[in-house]
Amino acid sequence: MEQNFGFVDMLEERRRDCDFLWATRPMDPLLPHMLPPESVYNRDKIIQSVLLDAQVRAAIHTIAKTTGVEVKDIESNARAMINEMASRADLATVRWLGIFITKAMKRMFSKIYVNETNLSNLKKETQISQIQYVYVPTHRSYLDFILLSYILFSYDMALPNIAAGMDFYNMKIIGELLRKTGAFYIRRSFSDDLLYKQIFRSYINNIVSHSDRAIEFFLEGTRSRSQKSTMPKYGLLAIILESLLQGDVPDIHFIPMSISYERPPEELLFTYEILGIPKPKESTTGLFRSLSILQNPFSHGRIYFNIGEPISARKFVDTIHRKRKVIHPSFKIPSSVVEDVAYHIIESHKKNTVLMPINIIALLLNERIQMKPKEPYTLDSLTKDYRWFKSFITKSLRALMFETKKINDNDEIEQEILEALKPHNELIVFDPSNTLKLKQRHKAIKLLDQSNIKGHFLSERTMQIAVPAINIAIYINPTLTFLAETAFFTATIEENGTQIGVALERYQLLRKLLSTEFVMHPIEDKDLIKTEWEKTLNILLSEDCLYMAEDLIRPGNNTQLFSVLHNVILPFIDVIYVICTLLFEWNEKTSDKLTDRTILVEAQKEVERLMLETRSWCQHPYCLSLDLYNTTWVNLLSQGIVIAHPEHTNIYRTDKAKLAYLINVLRELPLRRPVGTYVDAFPLIILTSSVSTQAKL
The missing domain is CATH 3.40.1130.10 (Glycerol-3-phosphate (1)-acyltransferase)
Structure with missing residues (x-):
């Protein structure tokens, strides 16, 4: 259109x-x-x-x-x-x-x-x-x-x-x-x-x-x-x-x-x-x-x-x-x-779906926080990145972005960005030095009944970091409607190149594991999957994000696009790995019966630990999302990796062999960890101010 x-x-x-x-x-x-x-x-x-x-x-x-x-x-x-x-x-x-x-x-x-x-x-x-x-x-x-x-x-x-x-x-x-x-x-x-x-x-x-x-x-x-x-x-x-x-x-x-x-x-x-x-x-x-x-x-x-x-x-x-x-x-x-x-x-x-400027701004800010946490994100830098990424997502991926007029020069793009930020001045603002900052939207919540909490009771430190980060992620998510396939691809390619057959197998795995998360029609026909894969490959080749060398696919010169796509899909893959690991070790670690409620609580608890105490999996606060755990659980059920008890409602068991295979394959994915994390960057990116929630919680 x-x-x-x-x-x-x-x-x-x-x-x-x-x-x-x-x-x-x-x-x-x-x-x-x-x-x-x-x-x-x-x-x-x-x-x-x-x-x-x-x-x-x-x-x-x-x-x-x-x-x-x-x-x-x-x-x-x-x-x-x-x-x-x-x-x-x-x-x-x-x-x-x-x-x-x-x-x-x-x-x-x-x-x-x-x-x-x-x-x-x-x-x-x-x-x-x-x-x-x-x-x-x-x-x-x-x-x-x-x-x-x-x-x-x-x-x-x-x-x-x-x-x-x-x-x-x-x-x-x-x-x-x-x-x-x-x-x-x-x-x-x-x-x-x-x-x-x-x-x-x-x-x-x-x-x-x-x-x-x-x-x-x-x-x-x-x-x-x-x-x-x-x-x-x-x-x-x-x-x-x-x-x-x-x-x-x-x-x-x-x-x-x-x-x-x-x-x-x-x-x-x-x-x-x-x-x-x-x-x-x-x-x-x-x-x-x-x-x-x-x-x-x-x-x-x-x-x-x-x-x-x-x-x-x-x-x-x-x-x-x-x-x-x-x-x-x-x-x-x-x-x-x-x-x-x-x-x-x-x-x-x-x-x-019609994308908004805030969707691109949120995506770019999320990337900057993880890859260049110490560099100020000025309006000039954002304008340059915005122009580039908007062109990619609208022209190469044919995403819809409605405009009231054609925007050509930097002044008009700056104006579009500033106008887009006006409804979000409680979340994202430029500080007096013209640096893009997040506002702290969380304030301590006194919960009289903690039993109403649907997951693990997160610490106040975690909430301080997670609330603005997930608020940003909510605005990133609409872009994934158009980015998902290209993002999957970046999680399959190694620094020194990956054989075509291996890259295709990895893509098929990720598409199957994340089909519930991104509501993608399951495809069993390998020819149809390959056609989708080739179409996605051609897009990334045309953007110089990848290049072909004999039977290898290698990262191209457009490292910025590769990084944006890779980092935006990383939390979704990380959550699957953590939940699979918890399920595999369930009987050894606990005598509790396996229910969807218990795995949800334990997953959020483990993600909080990983985010605050390690530099490995689940460094992005969006990994704390209960929605992610639910879609992963549904997907594992559909694949027979998690199996409902034939006689007892809401009691489950797991197929250990399938879990072991899946964990091993996920470990072998060439995932690249960002140089920074929200936990480390938090003091640099937050502009503290008085906040007020829109409704009592």
Whole structure:
């Protein structure tokens, strides 16, 4: 996509208009599901349809038979469940909320850029199609679903049926307000509740087939605290795809939407959550307390809202599947089909991510801290590095960076950098000597109940170093959407060169181990892996980051690019090694049963020790991330390296032979340790000042 193409600042017009007149304007919201009137169900009719559903009725009678409870009592329970769940659209409520949300958006954000070209194309398509639409945004903030609804309302499009968690349902007043904007509520876990499961399945089937509004849900399930894609959750997606087999809709189009925040509202909270400090419980009081972020105008910079190409479910759910459903009504869509659809949506999310200047600035600052910790990072030096790296990531890797004008000379680049730092003046600033510094964002937290800590209880010294470092890493992570493959490559090449076959094997290993972390579709076909590898190699060869000498691949003259890519992937590899080592030594070191909780605590404890006491593995504070441990654990489970106990829930054992092999291969990787560490550089890079957290922890 060309720079600037299709993006419009939707707040520009709002700043000229009267909010009340705009929100109460005459409108006939565009309904994206063009159904004949007799096929459209209102809320009451959907509830009735769910309660009469054959599988719901069967579940009611099964429960009555096995428990001895009266059928009418179970039916009453079923009605309460569906009433708790079902959305209730109300345009008047949307209008009044629109006034408040407009004022908040204009205060918090300098601009909200929407890809208006793609949105207009979507509007045109929905006016001539009878298919159902499912909006699938990225999930980077609680603000995501409010933002999407706000955009749809602004462009006279009907608000969708929005999947929401029970945390919001339990918020006084707010829960019902959200329901009236389209929210339907889902319990976090209900796999053991037969009645709820069947009611939920039937409700989704009904809104897919009989609601004239689209559906919205977050494929990732929960917010990405790391600000990059996370592994998809398949449950709701599978039920939506199952609905296609019923034959009531000709197709379902999934609309991927990528939301990029210059500064997410929960920025500091994400940092603490990554370290194991639990998030505050959602409450109406907490919501009003969070409105303090409105004190400083434009404090959260810009948002970019990009819309991907529609993904047709019929391309995955073919005629064979539909015929099998007719012959065998209990037929379920194969999990491989659900996974394929999910990965296609995630790939669209990645492709349409718009990077911000702060993402590049954070990456370059992280590199400077580790490689030249004693050299001041001046605006002149940063400008030079910024220009170079921005050119690489946008031209060679085709990453999207939206610009309002072409930037050519150093003065304009300096201005872009300084403008980008304004929303981040609580984290990164230039000191009086024009040197880039980090601010100390952490202050001592008094936790009355340490049992709420999700990991190891980290020392105050560790927290002082880790909080600003991980805050920086959160802004680096979006770049990994585009850098991952090239970064893997740099961890496979030795100083004196590596044979082509060895480099390819190492790349395959890292891609497999980190596929969960970077949500990369597993590839078993060696030819496809080699094609990806060769494409990545050619990029690095063209940048003089590598060169070929006979059958060897060697580091090239562009050592700066090699170093940036290598150092950014290092924490992810280090964490895998440390967790594998802990798992291998588990029985010898402890008699405790192996659970996901215990390994998480022990891993964070060991990483803290390595970071403070050694110069070996896990020197970067991001290695303390609980998110990293969770994705590593899931990956090891998927490979059969960690094995669930057949009889005891949440108890695991390990395959020692596979672990030994993996540890040995990881030790043989040609990893280069940076000359500096955050621990050593901390006094030099921190500009101490009074800090205030955005929310009470």
